Amino acid sequence: MKRAFHQLRLSFLLSGFGLLLVLLPVGFLLLGSLATREPQAVPKWLLSSGSLELLLRSLLVAGATSLLSLLLGVPLALWWVAGHKRRWARLLLGLHLLPLSLPPYTVALGFAQLLGRLAPGAGAGFFYGPGGLTLVMTICLSPLVTLLVAAFAARLDGAALEAAALSRAPAPVLLRIVLPALLPAAALAALVVFVLTLGEVAVPQLLRTPSWAVTVFSRLADLSYAPAQATLRCLPLLFIAALVAAACQHIDRRARGSLGLRVRRIAPALLPSGLLWAGRLLAVLLALATVLSLATLATNGIAGPGGGLGALAASLPALANSLTYATTAALVMLVVAAPLGFYWSHSRAPATLATLPLLLGLVLPGVVLALGLVIQWNRPATSWLYGGTTVAVLGLVGHYLYLPLRAAKLGFDRFPRAWIDAARLPGRGPWQRLRTIYLPLSRRVLLTAGLLGLLLGLRDVDTLIVLYPPGGQTLTIRTLTLEANSPAGLTAAAALLQVGTTATLLWLLAHLRGIMEGRK
Amino acid sequence: MSIRLEKLEIAAGGRKLLGSLDLSFAAASRTAILGVSGTGKTTLLRTIAGLQVAASGRVWIDDQLVTDGARVPVAPHRRGLAMVFQDLGLWPHLTISEHLRFAAGPQTPAGWLQELVTVVGLDGLQKRRPASLSGGEQQRLALIRALASRPRRLLLDEPFTSLDLVLRQGLCELVDELQRRYGFTLLLVTHDPLEALRLAERVILLGPGEILWDGPAGEFRSAQTEQLADLNRALERWTAPVMSGRR
Known part of the structure; x- marks a missing residue:
């Protein structure tokens, strides 16, 4: 009682x-x-080709960011959990994780200043578009995948992994045992990356890339203040967020059920060496990206x-x-x-x-x-x-x-x-x-x-x-x-x-x- | 010889556990490795399996060098052995059938896997995942998962510790029957002398850093070492009520 x-x-x-x-x-x-x-105009507007195209484009960028974050974050997380405790490895990981705690806009600004607002065709065309938006958001949000997957991997049942290693080579063990066990964490992280990218307002504005969330905000800006239109534009985002919240909750419940009891680092020998090399390479690349962006800000900010x-x-x-x-x-x-x-x-x-x-x-x-x-x-x-x-x-x-x-x-x-x-x-x-x-x-x-x-x-x-x-x-x-x-x-x-x-x-x-x- | 250890030294967490072991295990033999906690029983088993490197010395399997100090020339899955872990290590996302198929590999005939399921009495539960199995069923799944790849050596790392006496007795009989039927080399790590005597024909008693006893199980009771005496007293305490039917 x-x-x-x-x-x-x-x-x-x-x-x-x-x-x-x-x-x-x-x-x-x-x-x-x-x-x-004009309530009767609402469905017409929401279903117009321009609206649908913009929504689809925003969803595609968010989806691509999630996918890319998974491709980068999962090998990095496994490399991390496989016992890389050397100082340089920790430094690389720290530099990779830092952008998550910064507004993505800050990182984007560093790159924008680095490129010097070059005209399209001189290398900046890709950056000022969906590609650049995906890249910046991936650099800033992939650490979320790394953190969640690493936290999950460190709690995998060590005996289950060793039992698999006695039966099969590292590649099948990775595909059939490790990755399925990490799936809830990876899916959870990917969903959060998806909604965070979809709702991002500042980076698309800097990169002058059309995005659905920006259209909401732009209806609240001084010159084109139209809160009713902004409200209408919120509806698809609200619907998607509700779906994602329900999915996150569902995955979260499953994730808890599949965790082992012991926290143990995964022995490197249990994982394919190619994956660990990929993790190392990605850590270097992502750390370098952070350094490039922040070093540009430091140089410009001081001198x-x-x-x-x-x-x-x-x-x-x-x-x-x-x-x-x-x-x-x-x-x-x-x-x-x-x-x-x-x-x-x-x-x-x-x-x-x-x-x-x-x-x-x-x-x-x-x-x-x-x-x-x-x-x-x-x-x-x-x-x-x-x-x-x-x-x-x-x-x-x-x-x-x-x-x-x-x-x-x-x-x-x-x-x-x-x-x-x-x-x-x-x-x-x-x-x-x-x-x-x-x-x-x-x-x-x-x-x-x-x-x-x-x-x-x-x-x-x-x-x-x-x-x-x-x-x-x-x-x-x-x-x-x-x-x-x-x-x-x-x-x-x-x-x-x-x-x-x-x-x-x-x-x-x-x-x-x-x-x-x-x-x- | 099925398994041979040559001047094997093992360590864990920077601490030397066992030094210069020279041991052999004949094919189809049954050996129990006894000892109190911290003597390196599990580490020894993991070193033989290739899940852990040795501080120094060598491990040979079927006259092939599989571990040479910190070097592991033969990967764990190529050693022709399987292991049942103390924590079982079942894969939570796979069903019984999927456990067996993964462990056995694609070439293994389905008839063999079905035979294993039938022998341990898990028929009809093939589509179940570990979370929906009882403790005894999980233990039996761990056992047949280990046997799925037809290993010539089976390593058991205190597999019955968490079970009650009745289940433990039943599983000991099952392992005994499986070993007789399939003829694999059995290496059992336990701290329960009764379990060791039930299953093994040879007993090795590990003390801090060394072997205190190595001989036939039948002679185990009469041996005179201090630790063995303690274990024998414990054995008396365990066996007396069982024999008199009070437990």
Whole structure:
């Protein structure tokens, strides 16, 4: 009875946050689309050849990015898990993973400045088109595949792999045992890459490539402000995001069932040597791509036209705004994610349906969720919320809460049940248990969830570009704005500040986790 | 000789476990390797299988050099052996039939795989995946998966540890029957003396870094070493209730 009550409370809380942060804005968005002046024109417009072509083109780019990310990420993940712990290998992997924590726009800007906006035919034609968009998004999002597949591969049952290695050569073992076992993780990562690419607004704008998400945003820009049309354009994205969220949830459930119990690195001899060589080569290539892009930004930001210390200093107020939104959102996410993650981890029944709205919030393009929030809150009675930074924080929390929540749940999953039971037996009060036992044991989980929230808030463009209040421009949005009409050095300096802040946070995360592990 | 170890030294995690082993295992023989935890029983088995390299020394199978120190001239799947793991290592996404087909390879006739399924009593369950099998059925699947490729050597790494006494007894009898029927060389690693005596004709007792006893199973009880005495006492404790029907 008591367990059922706990389960009910968990589901109520999870779905309550999902309802408040995601479903209500989506509901307002749908209502807004119904209230357009010419409802009969909607199906006609959606089915027009121009619309369908643009949608198809956006889907193709997203699909190609997912496929390419899988082709790069899976060998890299296996190379990583096969025990490559040398310093240079870790450096290569670090450089490959770094773009994931940056706005893809930053990486694209580095390449754009490197190519010097050359005319088509001189090598830049490919870059300023669907090919360049696919390439940039692959460099930025393939680390997601690498991370998820590596985390999954490291938990594969070592005995199952060795049993296969005793029967067959490494190639069939890879094809029949390793890859099918990694399929849930790879599919999950590919789906997330797909929706993130589909919802990307900033990179297609820089590369002047038509994209469906950009048409939503462009209807909200000052000169062609037409929120009703933007709302209509959100519908296909909303539909796709809902499908992807349901698919992610389904795959996630299957993935947990097929994991082994032991965490063991895969012995290199169990994998085809060609695959490991491919992984090594890809690590070098992707690290090189990151270095090329970021080195260009560094060169231009420091010594380029309009660059230098003055340019860096000019972007500091925007950085302060970024940090304010991201820190506030991260704190809110932490306060929600820590207790809910704990409950979720220790509840027997899966909280599948209850977490679905929050997952939808993650896979929904930021610009769509933000538009829902605009329709929901932009009214005189709620100007206290809409007029300030609160709506921006609300947007960030609704868009990203699922990830810190999931990170907290995974962290708490590692807590032996006995820790909790042993803390309850001596009869100390809940506050003392929290202070003496739970919080010290949860430091790593809280740090990871909090910094993850902070990083996501810092890298956000798509949500904040719709929701930031006047005068509250963030660093990512400043970079985007500067790129259109400022010297390359000034723009690069702003992007460089973004890279520096992110790198510092990542270093802090690794360092603090290291200290905590050392203390243990 | 089916398997020969020549001055084999094995280590795990930088720690030397066993030094300079010279052992031979005749074809179709049954040997149990006994010892307490941490003596290197499993590591020895994994080294013979080629899943782990040796610190030094050689492993020969059918007079072919298969492991030479840190070098592995013959890959695990070319050694004509199979292994049943302590954790079983079943593949969660494959059915029983698919397990057997993968392990056996494309040339193996379907009749042989069907025979194995019938012998261990898994008929009718061929389309099931491991998650839907009971503990005993999973154990039997692990056993026939190992036999699917008709290995001439079968390595068992504490395969019955997690089972209750009745299941354990039944599976010991099954392994005994399978070995008699198919004539493979059996190498069993266990810490249960009763299991060793049931299945093996030769017992090797490993102590820290060395072999404490190597001889016929029949003489095992009367041997006088300190650790063996401990094991014998444990054996008495295990066998007495079983023999008197109280367990």
